[in-house]
Amino acid sequence: MNTARELGLLGGEKDRIGGRIRRDLVTAAKMKCGIASDTELLEYALAKVALEDDFGAQLVRRKGQITGDLDLEF
Numbered sequence: 817m818n819t820a821r822e823l824g825l826l827g828g829e830k831d832r833i834g835g836r837i838r839r840d841l842v843t844a845a846k847m848k849c850g851i852a853s854d855t856e857l858l859e860y861a862l863a864k865v866a867l868e869d870d871f872g873a874q875l876v877r878r879k880g881q882i883t884g885d886l887d888l889e890f
Contacts (some may be wrong), residue, residue: 817859817860819863819867820859820863823867824862833858842854845861
């Protein structure tokens with residue numbers, strides 16, 4: 817959340833969203849991360865998605881781009 821705050825993702829106006837979420841999923845997520853508020857839980861989950869590292873996808877896109885003669889010191 818600190819990184820999201822530093823990047824300005826938690827600033828600005830608040831908006832209201834609505835949806836139906838299974839209570840057991842919400843309860844389990846709250847217990848796992850220690851968050852009690854539904855609003856804080858949603859902000860936390862959305863921040864995780866917004867800040868997610870896409871290393872795996874980048875690695876797959878590079879497949880076949882390294883020449884076979886590169887010495888990887890193995």
